[in-house]
Amino acid sequence: MSTVYYxxxxxxxxxxxxxxxxxxxxxxxLDESGPQNYGAFIExxxxxxxxSTTYEWVLAHxxxxxxxxxxxxxxxxxxxxxxxxxDGADVRFAKGDVTGVYDDLRAAAGERDVWVVGGGDLxxxxxxxxxxxxxxxxxxxxxLGAGRPLLPRRLDLSLVETARNxxxxxxxYRVAGPLAEDRTG
Numbered sequence: 001m002s003t004v005y006y007x008x009x010x011x012x013x014x015x016x017x018x019x020x021x022x023x024x025x026x027x028x029x030l031d032e033s034g035p036q037n038y039g040a041f042i043e044x045x046x047x048x049x050x051x052s053t054t055y056e057w058v059l060a061h062x063x064x065x066x067x068x069x070x071x072x073x074x075x076x077x078x079x080x081x082x083x084x085x086x087d088g089a090d091v092r093f094a095k096g097d098v099t100g101v102y103d104d105l106r107a108a109a110g111e112r113d114v115w116v117v118g119g120g121d122l123x124x125x126x127x128x129x130x131x132x133x134x135x136x137x138x139x140x141x142x143x144l145g146a147g148r149p150l151l152p153r154r155l156d157l158s159l160v161e162t163a164r165n166x167x168x169x170x171x172x173y174r175v176a177g178p179l180a181e182d183r184t185g
Contacts, residue, residue, distance in 0.1 A: 001109065002133035003102075005116040005123040006041055007150070008168070009137055014147035015120055020057060024142045028167045035163030036136055036170040045073055046112030047105045049098075052079035053148075054118040059086065074108045076101050078122060098125045124153040132175050134160075138168040154179045 008025050009015055016022055032039060048071055050058075055077045062069065069089040076092050077083065078101070085091035094101045105114045116123045116132065126132040135157060137150070157173035164170070177183070 001106070001111060001113060003105075003114045003116060003126060003131055004134045004136060005118075005126070005132060005151070006136040007118055007120075007123075007138075008140060009150040010140055010142045010144050010147075012143045012145065013150045014144045015118060015150055016057075016148040017144050018146050020053060020148065022057070024144065025140060028140050028142075030166040030168065034165035036138065036161075036165060036172065041136070042115075044113050045115045046109030047073050048075040048115045048117050049101065049105055049122070050075065050077055050117035051119045051122040052077060052081060052083060054122075055079070055083065055091075062086070076105060097129075098122070098131065099129050102126075102129070102131055120149050120151045123151055127151070127153050127155055127175060130177070135173045135175060136170070137173075138165065138170045141167055154182055156180060 007015060010024065017024065031037065058070070061067075069086040069091075071089070074090040074092060076094050078094055078098070080095055083093060085093075092104075116126055123132060123135070135151065156176040156179050158176050159171060160174055161172040162170065
């Protein structure tokens, strides 16, 4: 059982452009059954957590495409605002620190993993609390120059696996904790 930040990024480390667009991501070539693919990943997930910006992007994307809510798993959205849940979706809203929802996430996930969907600051909050185990990232051949950062924290990671999937270089890292230079005591 792990808490995993599974995401895609540009070569220069951005999740989205300054306008929160993912157009750069959605046009990339990807092998749906290739290394570190979404289908195999989502089968291991028992619960999800995302920030409100990510949640609102997902809702807007679904409205644009006419698709239904993607996730069968219970999903927590950390927000300080009142937001609506899609019909039939198990979406739960929470405020405050990530440690306040962590036990509920773990309980809902059971023997499966928890997916920190995004954004980067939310994943950073889990890392700050010592609750983030793995980072799985697909790196796209795109440079944006600005936008939403991948993981705005100072962390030491240990490389576990790399592969190529279509246009992406994929990597899985184990979170070791704060940079050695930043550790106290």
